[in-house]
Amino acid sequence: MDKLLDQFSIGLFFWQTVLFLALLFLLRKFAWKPILNSVNEREQKISDSLELAEKTKAEMESLKASNENLLKEARAERDAMIKDAKETASKMINDAKDKAKEEGNKMLAAAQDSINAEKAAAIAELKTQVAAFSIEIAEKVVRGELSSADKQKALADKLAEDINMN
Amino acid sequence: MGESVELIAGAIKLIGAGLVVIGAGVGIGRIGGSAMEAIARQPEATNKIQTAMLIAAALIEGIGFAALFAVA
Amino acid sequence: MCTFAADLENNKSPIMQKIVRFLLVLALITPVAAFASGGHGDDHGEKKEKTKEEKRAENKEYVKHHTNDSHDFGLFTIEGEKGEEDSHVGFPLPVILWEDGLHIFMSSKFHHGHEVVESNGKYFVLDYHDGKIYNADEHGNILKKEVDGEEVKLAPLDFSITKNVLVTILMAVLLFFLFRGIAKSYKTGLAPTGAAKFFEPIIVFIRDEIAIPNIGEGSHKKYMPYLLTVFFFIWFLNLAGMTPLGINVTGNIAVTCALAIMTFVITNATAKKNYWLHIFWMPGVPIPMKILLMPIEIIGVFVKPFALMIRLYANMLAGHIVLGSLIAVVFFFDAFLAKTAFVGLTFFLNIIELLVALLQAYIFTMLTALYFGAAAEEAHH
Secondary structure, three states, rough: HHHHHHHHHHHHHHHHHHHHHHHHHHHHHHHHHHHHHHHHHHOOOOOHHHHHHHHHHHHHHHHHHHHHHHHHHHHHHEEEEHHHHHHHHHHHHHHHHHHHHHHHHHHHHHHHHHHHHHHHHHHHHHHHHHHHHHHHHHHHHHHHOOOOHHHHHHHHHHHHHHHHHH | OHHHHHHHHHHHHHHHHHHHHHHHHHHHHHHHHHHHHHHOHHHHHHHHHHHHHHHHHHHHHHHHHHHHHHHO | OOOHHHHHHOOOOOHHHEEEEHHHOOOOOOHHHHHHHHHHHHHHHHHOOOOHHHOOOOOHHHHHHHHHOOOOOEEEOOOOOOOOOOOOEEEEEEEEEOOEEEEEEEHHHHOOOOOOOOOEEEEEEEEOOOOEEEEOOOOEEOEEEEOOOOOEOOEEEEEEOOHHHHHHHOOOOOHHHHHHHHHHHHEEEEOOOOHHHHHHHHHHHHHHHHHHHHHHOOOOOHHHHHHHHHHHHHOOOHOOOOOOOOOOOOOHHHHHHHHHHHHHHHHHHHHHHHHHHHOOOOOEEEEEEHHHHHHHHHHHHHHHHHHHHHHHHHHHHHHHHHHHHHHHHHOOOHOOOHHHHHHHHHHHHHHHHHHHHHHHHHHHHHHHHHHHHHHOOOOOO
């Protein structure tokens, strides 16, 4: 212990304290602060970048998912549209068919009607013609029958016979 | 007579200091050995073990120095 | 043992001889063995101008001289021929003394302790053995004073720029420009370049492995400059001590004392309520224990920085003494193999010392952070 105290140099202690404190303040101002700040800044930057990458990845993931959804939706819509179009088309065709059929039927009916009418008219005319002919024929026959007395008498007999018989 | 008593006293002092230094050496050795084993068992805790080891060794070392400077 | 080895050397093959010699050298590493061989090896010593005892004393002086502070920056010494003085090669440093006024002159005026220097009517001499400056009369007799029946040499207050102070200044300048340069290098881009590549991981290590675990995230920030400065300061001064210039700054009690006092002051000046509570009224223990623990904790407050001071001082000084002694031993032996072996051993210990230089800086910083952590801790019970 005595040796230790004997060796202690106040001058050295003084200079050491002064030099160390000077070095401490100079380094703190000019070295440690900028160095530690740069290191911190870089670490912050790295962690930020990593975070950003993670975030971007997640975003990409969600974007992908939403894209898929969108695609699915679009597909569904397209399918629906196609279906719709198909339906419309078939409906239109059916409608057209129905209409055509109806029209056809109508036309057919009209034709039938007109045919019937023509037929009736023709029959009616035929009837009148036939009647006219019949009368003519009957006139001629009657004239022939009634051309002589004999014949008249015979007729009358015959008629009378017919009546008698009844 | 007085001189020889002084000599013996000095010798005893030195022996005492020697004993303390031996004790400190054994202690530091044990700390080092245990730390080695601990590190072997748990390599992932190496840093913590090393720190604790150095602190404990430094404290024992302090006692050793105290003994040395008491006789010096 | 020596005779036994000699017998072996006479009888066995050259290879065996070498092995035996090597083992002998290893045995001589222990101081006791060295002592014994020194005592018996007179047959060689007498032929030389210097005896082994003289050489040993010289070596001891050499080790002591190289671990002590000095008033001039000695680079090397050329041994003088018989009867001549040794000539020292180096440069003088300014001497600043306070003795009823300021006295400033160059240390070369002392001529390595051979002359009395007069300054403003006062006389000073340099004791070359302990490297200190004492008050003297005009004939160079050191002035003494009676204190408690013992004579104490009178010394002025010595604020000289000694070798250690000069090295500290150089290292401080080096550290400043080095880390200023690193700080500037970040301006061009955030990626470390040049020296920053090497030092940045160390800075980050001190932050992540020393400061944050011991002090706690957040409050570690205000302690970081001190921890970083103290770590690099100690490390660089330790490394400066590894140069062959005989620098021993951190192995100096005044230096480590200055550092430990700074840790002590910062710890207690920034301490929060919780720290004082743990010292004066330990929570969670019964009242008799609280009273018992109080003096222990108060002693602990002073013991902690004291241990910090002693640890660094003793480790660095011991390292220098061991290395210096080994280098001296290289010159102490004449045998080529012994010299070679000690050169190898010195080299090995040098590498260990390089590790110790870093380790001691780390431990000092680590324990400082630990004490700061106790001071900065908030109550969380």
